[in-house]
Amino acid sequence: MAHPPNTALRDLIRHSGASHKALAHRINQLAPPGAPTAYTHTSIANWVSRGMKPRPPAPRLLAAALSERLGRRVELAEIGLAGTEPIDEDVGLAFPRSLPAAIQAAGTFWSHMDRRHFLNAAFSTAAFGSPTLRWMSQHADEAAAHHGGRRIGRADITELADLAEQARHTDSRYGGASVGVSAVAVCLRDVCAPMLNGTYTDEVGKDLFTATAILARLAGWADFDAGHHARAQRQWIQALRMARAAGDVSLGAYVLSCMALQASLRGFHDEALDMVEAATSATRRGSAPRVRAFLHLIEARAHGRALRPRAAGRALAMSERLLEAAGVRSGDDPTWIDFYTPARLAADAVEIHRDLGQPEAALRWNGQARMPTDRFARSFGLRLAVVSSAHVQSGDLDAALPAAHQSVDVLARVASRRAQDYLDDLATRLAPWRAQLQVGELLRRIHPGEHRWVPA
Template sequence: MASTSRRKRPPNADLDRLIETCGASHKSLALRVNQLAQQAGLETDYSHTSIANWCQRGMIPKWPVPTFLAQAIAERLGRPVALGEIGMGDAETPDADVGLDFPRDRADAVRVATSFWSFVNRRDFLTGSGFAVSAFTTPVTRWLVTPADEAADVAGGKKQVGRADLEELRDAADEARRWDSKYGGGNWKANSVTVCLQERAAPLLRGSFTDAVGRDLFSVTSELSRLAGWTAFDVGQHDVAQRHFIQALRLARAGGDVELGCYVLTTMAMQSLLRGFGSEAVDMAQGAFERAKGQAAPRVLAFTKLIEARAHARERDARAASRALAASEDLLGQADAA
């Protein structure tokens, strides 16, 4: 892969200034860009000279390398970095934000999810500037306000979706869970979940179905999307995982599955926590618990309290962490008793 494009520009003062602010050397930055590219399935050999060319000669690397550069700098700064901040805003492509939307309208939600699934299986899938906790703001807010859509029926589709179709998706989800438990999310079997979403779930979501079938269809598709998120999460593709989790939350809402939505939102809180956003993780876990209290099983609610406890601990609030952990243990006790 060529190190840069041939297009010449004025010096990129924005990039030069941001690199100086984050304190990274050109050599270490190039190494991290190469690592991120390798994780995305691309072979690159950038060096300190490449970084110098991007700064001093205003050269722009081929897509999606600008996103890796933004992510590498973001990791140093501890905050999201947009392409515009590194002077490469016009390198962004129309699908850079695909999968981050959480539409109010259910039909739009299906369109967003299926469009994302069609992109995510491409080898050259184009993403934004890595994980950004701010991308969770709208999905979390909208789910907390309305965790369940009023209806799930659809008419006019070419295929009439039935129970047999749902069983096939459930079997795929069960198999993915078994393989994830035994071999981890990065194994080839778990990766096939994204193919199932694109080739099996997407056509069904475009079909016709009753309200009862629709609710089950949206729920099992939400679970598959959550599992796909775990797969990406386990191999360090946090921006892809974030998109899967957002779509899983929206599909759980479409299915009226508040318990699954609670579980997905808590998973999003855990991802935020592990990416260094403890305070946001506390808010998300607490919101998931309060919204699903009385509707979710004790074991699911125990998970929300466990993640809340971990987030409080990360924030060095020992008292709040102890309270949340005790609540988690009480809920697990209720689950065992039942």
């Protein structure tokens, strides 16, 4: 059966200026041990003129050879060979030692991240082990400069930073699954990946890596909030590697704190503490107090989930002391940590003490946890759910139900799987009283259409 010519491949080869003979020679050089190395100019001609599909790993090697020629990343879809290479299930989990390999790995993941595999894959806290170790032990990359595609300048970095700020506030207000936040992942694939393969100086390169790390952290947070945990951890590993490329220890530590929170909320408390300890150790010198304070907050949350009251108390007290110090040194803070205020500390302290089975302390902290409810809608709704569950712990249903109804009202406007998880937890805590009319009504609001909460 005849196939139409592969005009996309033809046009890109012409644009690269490579002859069929030179391209085939380079593919043979790039081939890994054991792979075929007998490609000739005739092979290239068959792929172009006759539309024949090369077998793996030839499509990937062809894309790599053209990428070298063009000075930018070439995707398989761009040369008419999409779907010819199987997906590596571990893509996105590596923390490459060399910077060129890291840029290549990030681009490969971002080009595949929409595949269903990453939405259905299982979360594995073990996947964080090697990246954390390498982030701690690996020396900073010697140089960030790169010569490739179009020249990248300050205006490009500013555009990325502006998008990150908009997405960060949209996430807080509308949730990680909202449209405004999902645009970050598209930006990583369609904007950041080509920029990383562009031409830039060492100084611009470091700023580019910082901006990319911030966006990748946001993309990971959005996936975490939406319940896509396997893809979230891959985004965070890319963010961690980009922060290392930028030489930004504080940003890398912040990414590690997100990874630790995800691990702890999924039941891996000791692994979470390993990551927090790595972050706090790296930031003892040179990092702003507010950044260090947040790391100790995540430490306190992990101890709270692990039911270690003394350790949680020590970590929370350390976070509070550092936050007080940050109050007089706010000019030292990166913009991405400006959300961590005494009110945010108090909001998390409510949850920590609820987790520890100390509802009275949780409710005392709640009095200090007031934040702008429009800007931080998700945080406000989550705190209401936690406050309601603290009232349940105290046996005070009269106080629990109004807070619960208000939480449902607020979180109904937030696109967040994590928000539903908090409401599910609250429903489980209220289940023993489901026979009561008011409790049954609330449970039906949390799980509309489900009969298991109908009062007996």
